[in-house]
Amino acid sequence: MKLYDTGVYLADGTQIIPDDSEAAAKLSAIGKKADRKSASEGTMAYGILKAHNTSGNMQDLKIKFDKLTSHDITYVGIIQTARASGLEKFPIPYVLTNCHNSLCAVGGTINEDDHMFGLSCAKRYGGIYVPPHQAVIHQFAREMLTRTGDMILGSDSHTRYGCLGTMAMGEGGPELVKQLLGKTYDIKMPGVIAIYLKGKPIKGVGPQDIALSIIGKVFKNGYVKNKVMEFVGPGIRNLSVDYRIGVDVMTTETTCLSSIWECDEKTEEFYEIHGRKDAYKPLHPADVAYYDGCVEIDLSEIRPMIAMPFHPSNTYTIAELKENLMDILDETEKRAKVSFGDDVDYHLKDKVHDGKFYVDQGIIAGCAGGGYENICDAADILRGKSIGSDDFTLSVYPASTPIMMQLAKNGCIADLLATGAIVKTCFCGPCFGAGDTPANNGFSIRHSTRNFPNREGSKVQNGQIASVALMDARSIAATAANRGFLTGADEIDVDFSKPKYFFDGDIYKNRVFDSHGIADPDTEIKFGPNIKDWPEMSPLPKNMILKVVSEIHDPVTTTDELIPSGETSSYRSNPMALAEFALSRKDPAYVGRAKEVQKAQKAIEADSCPGDALPEIHDVMKAIHTKFADVNRSNIGVGSTIFAVKPGDGSAREQAASCQKVLGGWANIANEYATKRYRSNLINWGMLPFTIPAGDLPFKNGDYIFIPDVFSDIRNKKTEIEAYVVKDGGLVPFTLNMGELTDDEREIIEDGCLINYYRVHNAK
Template sequence: MNLFEKICLSHNIDTDRDTLTVYPDQVLTHDGTATSVFLQLEAMGVKRVTPFTVVHVDHNTLQVGHRNPDDHVYLKGMAAKMGAVYSVPGNGICHQVHLENFITPGHILLGSDSHTATAGGLGCLGLGSGGLDIAMVLAGEPYHMIRPQIIGIYLEGRLPVWVTGKDVILHLLGLISVQGGVGSVLEFHGPGVRELSVSERATICNMATETGATSALFPSDERSLSFLQQFGRDEDYEQWSADKSAVYDRLIEIDLSALRPMVALPHSPDNVKPVEEAAGISVAQICIGSCTNSSFADLAIAARVVEGKNVHPDTALTISPGSRRTLAAITKSGDLGRLIGAGSRLLECSCGPCNGIGQAPASGTNTLRTHNRNFRGRCGTTDASSFLCSAETAAVSALTGTITDPREWGIPPDIESPEYIVDFPDLFLAPAAEPDSIAVVKGPNIKEIPRGTRPEKNFTASVGLKLGDDVTTDDILPGGATMLSLRSNVPASVPYLFQRVNQRFGEKLEQLGPQWIVVGGANYGQGSAREHAVMVPMYAGLAVVITKSFARIHRKNLINFGVVPLIFQDQGDYDLIEGGDVLQIERFPEQLRGGSVIVWNETKKRNFTALNRCDERETDIILNGGLLNKMRLKYETAEL
């Protein structure tokens, strides 16, 4: 039995079914998505949440203007009133903070963030999903997921000096691409596992998301116990691993000893090559941090590399510790002083630059980052080029001002991890003992969550946009400080729709009519779990998306808000549609139930067939105009 099967068995999940029914042990949400989660719970009339839930404030702590502070006040009140733990701003990035304080081997964590798979570094099954799925679970409903294939990643050997877990996952991305993990859980096993620290394992699981994977898992072992002891949590340790006879749907073998330092070139995490082949490219900015590489080990190695030297005068180096505990640890070890002394800039313990919240690079420049995504414009500057690498490569490159192979630095400095990292338990606010006494404050920017509409019997709409492969959620609705401040205000977000792929789409939107269609290529909606990339276009009239394939979380978000996701039966039909074509579907609800939908292209005077690959439950959600409508009917019936 593999590890995924063992965790499912311990949670009474029948893995023989096509759709798995999951009741997670924990839920994670953050300020980028939690406002809509709690607004959805309010709309359903839910008073208390279950299971154990932590609301992290980490995505937009920049607080330019009143909008984000208002969201944080609202979230603090709702957490206290509804029974969730509130992690205050400055505690750190949700995935790093959760790993240090709450992740337990063998548990299942559901999070409203695509990088929830980070939990797999400690042997916990982390599942990222959209906010409405989170709201349903907090209301006591199960989480439904398509049974994934399990890809076994067999690790052998030992990493050479200057090669890290970040290089392992970049190498894997180069092997299988940003689409290679779709519909799968990546399960790491083999003798090479014991050579990787928990921080390295967490880095690998975090970026496994970029392969499109549902999740990623490492076994828990003596390394896991040491990590938990470091954070005063050794009582949470349990040993979890696959059987030696475990069966996998596919097997990939990686010899760690053969790997080299890697870098991802613009503008995709799978556009990788060895650092030595990119050496010499000038970088105006280097950012060390994010939920991928912000642990004590990452920051300490960077500090020892730059100690006694100066950051190159043409390069800015920023440091974003992953948590308050990590910041305290590098302060105590002297590494913070080493970083500051070399000329680095210390930022808050938050997501920050990774999601375009500050530190946007100058126009037309290169930025080298330890982050997980380098999509065009994600850094906050549309014409900048983002490269991804390890903390080691970033630190060495900061001294030279160009991408530099860290092996040129010499013998790696010896980093001794602290036995215990100081705790700040009072900065996790427990739910109120008397919830009825809590008055929740809702600022003027916080608006109601829009609801979808049922598919029309005979549907006619034009193709508002035709897009290519690997369209990201950032392409649909960008991140960054401006958009994050509007996460609780869908109407105000509409002008930003598809701005990165068509700057004049806002003007075009007025001419599309009440409903419109998007046609896309393969892997449509890759990237963030943010449901706003569905809520906002749905509010603006998006009714149907027809593609070659969908990214997992975005597909679920479309269904949850009643937007119909269809797949071309013959992918060649994609080439025969143009933006502006008028498409018609007769007996639309009936055809959706049948699974095969005949679409008439009125402009081209031809038919083509699209497939509804939703199961019966998902189709029922669509026919109700989305999950909020369906659940409202359920709760209204229960009250009667």
């Protein structure tokens, strides 16, 4: 795999020409011109973005999407926010799926209450409602929503349908709210990186192996961060569409913005199988296209991969792991020490039996693993074998009921069940910690999307720890056939039968509610007792006092660590109840500290003295008055902030920001933000996304920071903002950096959050 250190021209879809001093001559020799500007407009990404841009300026995009998708741990908050902002009707198709809290297993009636809320809103506002166990969010979108050349926005980070010609993006809920209210998705024109595929995968190598190989190369160096990955090259023709889907969905783990693939006759066949042939049109780059970088991949060189805990980028070939077993396991244990300290006793080396690594659990599931071909190939590997009667277990979750029906018809489900494996209905739980949690110190291999700390459902705060490694379904099946001893799919002899897929759309016709865009305003929305409105949120004050209430020095902080997944999902319709879990796995004292600081702001809002509610504010104000005598409770706000080196990797869930906001958070301070979507979530909840250079911190946990004239600085588009650490009765100056904000984003921050912003604008 090669990463180019320059931009590249792609000629005729097959020839890579680096943008160096010889580029013009090489292009001229094949009758082409080296015109970077026009060639940049020859990418597939440019054409789709241009067709959806409403600004008239291709450098500052204002995108309107064709469709929206959400699942049952995001749509309640999104619709509640939109309702508070004036929603009357869904203006474009909006699909509400129920694949996260499908089991309705915890929280009493909460989960099913949310589902009934979703169904009633689909009727009232003109949406589409997919009941539990019918399909995971992304498989339904692939089967029923995508069209070549379309754009879809989803409130799940793995919203990726590029291999079907649909440029899709996963964002926090407020960005969907904007679309529901007829507004736009505002971004700078992103860079576009060519992912050039050549060759053909060897037998036993699956899509997860390709994806993990890419992630391992580009995550740590940020090569594709916030850019569009454009898959091109002759190797695409050697991949089935199901295979392409498996690679495409994992592009999220590179921190890219979106993805798009060339679409050919195999794509057309996919649409025809699903009864939507009219959704297809060929999609290829122009004869000459310019890319800001290129990842060149020879598919024949990829081998079965494993991503060790606790990130999809911690990649090795399975052969490499087996050859260096004790060293890599020791390295993994040390990584756990960085994340967990001495809170838990995490160990893996005791799983080595006679030189072989024994795993406790295999899972093939969700939007990445639950595809038809993945499961058919796994069944071929396991047919006639047994997974054994010891610790090892295997669970398989098809990604949709149509897939499950075809697996039942062709006998694959029977073959899997005969081995001792369990086949379950479609469910996202194994991917976010709401299903199949292993035993303490258990090690699970999963064809799913993530393996962050606690993502499998264990609770470090209770002294538990388990961990997940990501692998392809074929190698998981090979390991299962070897009764839990780690085995790559290239180590076994198998003939893959590749049974043809037949899609039965009647399943959805019989169960999915589709309003066909017709709203019924007389439908009464069903509210369960856990569904609560957002609390009132204050606008940005003239001057700001921030207390640092958490300090995180991990290289990357995931959204799972900011607001845990799994059991907390039941409370995502209740902002204050959910906020009680904020940072609970990373800094259990955070919530209490934030609430103490919030008392001061509540006192100000009640026209009382903040120092009476939080006595240490008296000393803070004395220090401020040594330089700013006119600061008083009529022109200040008091809030909390956290520092993290690189927060926001992973999920799009807005709650990573909103939970901080409802607890009185007014800012984050970071060296950089892991993803665009987390920074957008902060902004949409009225929080300031500050950065400071890496190195020595000017403050520590528990310190107060004073930012004078912060309102004016935001309004006046300042990028360097004067701030002070309150120290020893005085003020120590330092600089906070503010990246570029759009005019709308500045107003959202000034108004205090997106809800306030729309309330203000609707009143005008």
